[in-house]
Every structure is written in C-alpha cells, then in structure tokens.
Amino acid sequence: MTPDGPAIRRIRKAQNMSLRALQQQTGIDRGYLSRMERGLIRRSADHRVRTIADALHVKPAAITQEE
Known part of the structure; x- marks a missing residue:
C-alpha cells in the first residue's frame, strides 16, 4: 500500500494524538512513523497501514494514496 x-499526520493531530502514542498503540517504530x-x-x-488506520479509527482508504 x-x-x-x-493525511496520517492530519488525522493524528486532529485527534490530539502524539507520535509516541501512535507508536504505543501500533507497535510500529516512531522513527518509521515519522x-x-x-x-x-x-x-x-x-498490515502496517491497517494497524495505523485501526489506531486512528479510520478506514485504510483514508490514509492511502491510489496508485
């Protein structure tokens, strides 16, 4: 994907979620997320994109680009 x-950053910030909190919820390295x-x-x-979408409570399509 x-x-x-x-879009990930906008949604995360709109939810007042820090990068560290997203890391904790997803188990994905903070540097990778950044x-x-x-x-x-x-x-x-x-699976990483789906994990991030789940943590942000959005559908994967909200945080992906069409190819």
Whole structure:
C-alpha cells in the first residue's frame, strides 16, 4: 500500500494524538512513523497501514494514496 503521510499526520493531530502514542498503540517504530508521515516511505506493508488506520479509527482508504 502507498501511505498518504500528510493525511496520517492530519488525522493524528486532529485527534490530539502524539507520535509516541501512535507508536504505543501500533507497535510500529516512531522513527518509521515519522518518515511515513513526511512521505519518505512510499510503500508499506498492508498490515502496517491497517494497524495505523485501526489506531486512528479510520478506514485504510483514508490514509492511502491510489496508485
């Protein structure tokens, strides 16, 4: 899947969630999450994107880009 980093950041901040809190909820390294939000990670495993979407209480389509 192609994550939409800026969308992830917008949704996370709208929920007043820190990057550390997202890390704790997902088990995904904070550095990886930060790089993803900055658009430095262009492809990510489907299960990671779903895990992030679950933690943010959104559908995966809300945080991915169409290819």
